[in-house]
Amino acid sequence: MSELESGLAASGRRLTRARRTVLRVLSDASVPLSPREITAVGRQHYGHLGLVTVYRTLELLELMHWVRRVHGADGCHGYMLCGRALSPTLVCRLCGRVAEFPGGQPLRSLIDRVQADTGFRVDDPLVQLSGLCPACQGASGADEADEAAHRENGSAESIHT
């Protein structure tokens, strides 16, 4: 996180208490947080943190690729810190935890393949694989049934939020 702070300062931006607080909240979080949640948690550290500032800070951090937006099942956006590497994001739809798939190679080769075949130039790959993490695959009887009730047929439910 210190690295994040210095990187922010290095890009000519001011390192304010609000931004420090947002970074701290995100680095402490184990699941993606909404702007409202970030504000609420951040106020435990810095009571005057404003919701608008959180929105602006997230916009800035996303632009600088310090933060990644995650599309939740309920349509709300969550934000999490991310590495600079090109990597697919894994989202568990039960526990909400997010992981980045460490190997960038398979995604890199998929993009290369697409670019070579179509002539398209890919700037911003959004690759978010939703499903069940290993821990939730077994211990999810009730939730699984609930999920199944939302499904229309045998195929997997699509959320794409």
Added chain:
Amino acid sequence: MSELESGLAASGRRLTRARRTVLRVLSDASVPLSPREITAVGRQHYGHLGLVTVYRTLELLELMHWVRRVHGADGCHGYMLCGRALSPTLVCRLCGRVAEFPGGQPLRSLIDRVQADTGFRVDDPLVQLSGLCPACQGASGADEADEAAHRENGSAESIHT
């Protein structure tokens, strides 16, 4: 589209004029449309079409995988008809056109690789590759400069909406 209609009816749903209209609007569109746009265009065919019904219809069609949600640069969601196959979506951030990469194999193998390596079970892969289509790569001088102004440094701008 006739196939879409019969598929809708076959799943035990009623084939209403509102749903027919939404399907028609989407099949005529060349870029993803927002619920509001779909309603506006749909009213040219069916004057009483309601915004709420469009939302509900899109939810249904997305659940049935007739429709795919696309994440636009401006944060608005767009909807488009899609094939049933597993395929990455290509979105041009200048002209807005969307294409599905026909070969599902590279994506399939990426997902298999991720699942094998992590134990994660992927239900709902959201793979949307934003960038520039071949037509927009050359003829975009002004727009390119405008895009560049939104960038922070040399790396590509991230949108992830």
Added chain:
DNA sequence: ACTGCTATTGAAAGACATTACCATTAAGGA
């Protein structure tokens, strides 16, 4: 074609997320 059941509709109101505005504050260089 007629009838009845019920899924579906759509207008209005509400809940909620996001943005615009602007006077005030504070980060960081001189």
Added chain:
DNA sequence: TCCTTAATGGTAATGTCTTTCAATAGCAGT
């Protein structure tokens, strides 16, 4: 420390999406 100006944060405005519920219209059975 002082000064410049980026940044803040409260409020209001905007816009999107959801909820509610009486009215409508598919469609199966007659």
